[in-house]
Amino acid sequence: MSQVTETRELFTLDCQGAVLRGTFHKPRKDFPGTSSTGILSLAGFPMPRAAHGDAAVYWAASFANFGYPSFRIDLPGAGDSSADVPAELFQFINMGGHERVAAAAVKQLVERYNLSGVVILGHCAGAISAIFAAAICEECRGLILLDAPFHLPPAGRPKVKQALFHWSTWSRFGGLLSNIHDQINNIHLFLRRNAPPANTNFPLLKRWKDLASGGLPILLINAPSPKASGTKPRVGKFDYLRHILKLAGNRSRVEVKIIESAHHTFSDPVGRDAVRRQIEQWMPTFFPFENPEQATANVAQPMHSNNEAEFSTRQSMYARVDATREVESLP
Amino acid sequence: MGTQHTCRKVLEEQADYFAVPGAHLYTMLHRVEEPVARVLLSGPFASERHYSYDPWVRWARYLAQRGVEVLRYDYRGVGESEGIFEEMTFQHWSEDLQLLASWLKSRSPNLPLVLHGLEMGALLAGIAFQAGVGDVLLLWSPPANANLALRPTLLRWVVADQLFKFGDDRRPASAYFQKMEEGLTIEVEGYRWTAKLWRDSHEVKLPSAMEDENRARAIYHRPVRVVRLGKDAIPLIKGGNAVTNEPRNYTSLFAKNWGWLAGALAIDGGGSE
Numbered sequence: 001m002s003q004v005t006e007t008r009e010l011f012t013l014d015c016q017g018a019v020l021r022g023t024f025h026k027p028r029k030d031f032p033g034t035s036s037t038g039i040l041s042l043a044g045f046p047m048p049r050a051a052h053g054d055a056a057v058y059w060a061a062s063f064a065n066f067g068y069p070s071f072r073i074d075l076p077g078a079g080d081s082s083a084d085v086p087a088e089l090f091q092f093i094n095m096g097g098h099e100r101v102a103a104a105a106v107k108q109l110v111e112r113y114n115l116s117g118v119v120i121l122g123h124c125a126g127a128i129s130a131i132f133a134a135a136i137c138e139e140c141r142g143l144i145l146l147d148a149p150f151h152l153p154p155a156g157r158p159k160v161k162q163a164l165f166h167w168s169t170w171s172r173f174g175g176l177l178s179n180i181h182d183q184i185n186n187i188h189l190f191l192r193r194n195a196p197p198a199n200t201n202f203p204l205l206k207r208w209k210d211l212a213s214g215g216l217p218i219l220l221i222n223a224p225s226p227k228a229s230g231t232k233p234r235v236g237k238f239d240y241l242r243h244i245l246k247l248a249g250n251r252s253r254v255e256v257k258i259i260e261s262a263h264h265t266f267s268d269p270v271g272r273d274a275v276r277r278q279i280e281q282w283m284p285t286f287f288p289f290e291n292p293e294q295a296t297a298n299v300a301q302p303m304h305s306n307n308e309a310e311f312s313t314r315q316s317m318y319a320r321v322d323a324t325r326e327v328e329s330l331p
Numbered sequence: 332m333g334t335q336h337t338c339r340k341v342l343e344e345q346a347d348y349f350a351v352p353g354a355h356l357y358t359m360l361h362r363v364e365e366p367v368a369r370v371l372l373s374g375p376f377a378s379e380r381h382y383s384y385d386p387w388v389r390w391a392r393y394l395a396q397r398g399v400e401v402l403r404y405d406y407r408g409v410g411e412s413e414g415i416f417e418e419m420t421f422q423h424w425s426e427d428l429q430l431l432a433s434w435l436k437s438r439s440p441n442l443p444l445v446l447h448g449l450e451m452g453a454l455l456a457g458i459a460f461q462a463g464v465g466d467v468l469l470l471w472s473p474p475a476n477a478n479l480a481l482r483p484t485l486l487r488w489v490v491a492d493q494l495f496k497f498g499d500d501r502r503p504a505s506a507y508f509q510k511m512e513e514g515l516t517i518e519v520e521g522y523r524w525t526a527k528l529w530r531d532s533h534e535v536k537l538p539s540a541m542e543d544e545n546r547a548r549a550i551y552h553r554p555v556r557v558v559r560l561g562k563d564a565i566p567l568i569k570g571g572n573a574v575t576n577e578p579r580n581y582t583s584l585f586a587k588n589w590g591w592l593a594g595a596l597a598i599d600g601g602g603s604e
Binding site: 001002003004005008010012019021023046047048049050051052053054055057078079080084085086087088089165226263265267268269272 | 343344346347348349350355358359378380381384385388409410411413416491492494518520521522523575577578
């Protein structure tokens with residue numbers, strides 16, 4: 001029995017009274033391009049840190065191979081970490097219940113592994129925790145958000161809604177009713193002047209605005225929503241992507257990618273590979289590979305650059321991509 | 332197996348890698364000071380691992396609090412274990428179980444070793460038990476053969492995979508089965524299922540004696556318990572949402588199974604709460 005293999009190392013962190021379990025994917029020592037910026041993956045709750053289809057293992061191993069030290073942890077109540085699943089789970093997570101523990105984990109990883117900072121990669125509920133943590137964490141240098149929900153779970157009976165939606169996808173009559181329902185929603189949306197709906201997660205949006213407008217590099221990767229058309233959401237649905245880009249402002253460094261054909265979990269071969277490639281393109285832009293001297297110097301730098309010129313060269317981008325190429329871009 | 336009290340100090344859980352041919356298995360040992368028995372937990376298959384993880388961990392902790400040392404693990408190519416899933420076979424996964432059972436037994440050969448499997452893990456545990464591994468066997472919802480464990484997982488995936496497809500893009504479940512029968516590999520919830528996996532799954536069968544507990548006990552002369560989990564055990568078994576807003580309560584399920592286990596081990600199972 002050993003806690004280390006050639007490519008991985010198991011670790012524990014004591015954060016906010018909980019014991020967090022994690023896996024460190026080590027960059028190859030002989031690889032010329034290594035970075036002192038790590039990537040920390042937070043799976044969607046309550047998935048264990050391997051995530052759906054072990055996609056997070058694939059990504060972490062790939063990023064380590066690419067040169068970035070990569071970490072995956074189980075947040076309290078998930079996977080092998082201690083602590084029970086919190087009561088009122090959805091509200092707990094949506095209101096940033098894991099904010100402090102995730103921020104503490106980042107800090108400890110930076111100290112233990114001598115990193116210059118960490119980019120948090122969060123999927124779904126993990127993305128919510130990532131945003132909250134980044135807002136209070138000096139060591140967080142960037143965010144990668146996979147299908148981050150900016151709204152609270154809808155009220156009502158989700159099972160009935162799911163069943164109706166399923167029916168509408170195969171029944172011609174159901175499809176027709178669904179389209180009428182969408183148009184009614186669209187009128188409601190118009191009447192309230194395209195304002196965010198009541199179930200918007202406003203505390204999360206506030207953190208997003210602070211981070212994005214402050215210039216934190218953010219890569220937002222989404223799977224297409226049901227009945228979405230191109231870069232537009234389903235008819236009658238509030239366009240959260242455009243809204244958050246607007247909140248981010250024109251000095252932000254946000255990139256949005258929609259991966260065609262991917263599922264919400266990104267565990268399918270198309271999704272997981274596209275996510276890997278997008279991140280491997282994006283990371284070196286903001287976190288270039290460094291030699292050891294540079295890495296040491298970077299530790300002393302402030303967390304979020306205030307370089308105006310740098311902001312102006314990396315404006316927010318919004319693009320829809322298939323597995324291999326960009327197919328549509330919006331300013 | 333004399334009567335002993337189960338009040339033991341629970342030590343820190345220990346995560347490790349265990350070397351097997353060509354890979355390292357991820358293991359979690361729920362250590363106990365002076366344990367009264369040891370249990371090897373053999374979990375469900377691939378994507379089912381993730382859904383059942385929380386109650387599976389809670390069961391391991393429940394047992395550890397009662398003086399039983401527990402070892403959990405991930406199969407080769409799944410979760411935290413190394414290996415490429417599509418290169419693995421049932422032979423590899425059976426070997427994983429047997430190697431870990433040997434290791435666990437070697438920690439204190441005089442202590443009873445319990446094999447406890449869930450779904451696909453129950454199938455593998457049953458096969459190992461028939462081969463003489465373990466002193467006590469507890470099976471939760473074992474399928475009669477491995478294909479019966481794969482099939483519902485695939486059907487659930489077909490529903491999810493087809494949800495956003497319309498018209499000619501839609502495929503019935505039979506199209507997925509046919510692909511594998513034609514020798515092709517398909518993706519199911521992030522795992523690549525090979526034609527070989529599908530073919531072999533028909534041949535991996537629960538020993539027929541285990542279809543009846545009494546018969547199994549008579550044949551193996553060791554305690555055997557087969558439990559068909561009900562809806563109260565979701566998400567240990569398929570059905571319903573894996574995530575709920577309020578934590579699920581498994582007290583009754585755990586207490587019943589602990590009661591049987593304590594009896595089989597002839598230990599004092601009292602004070603289980």
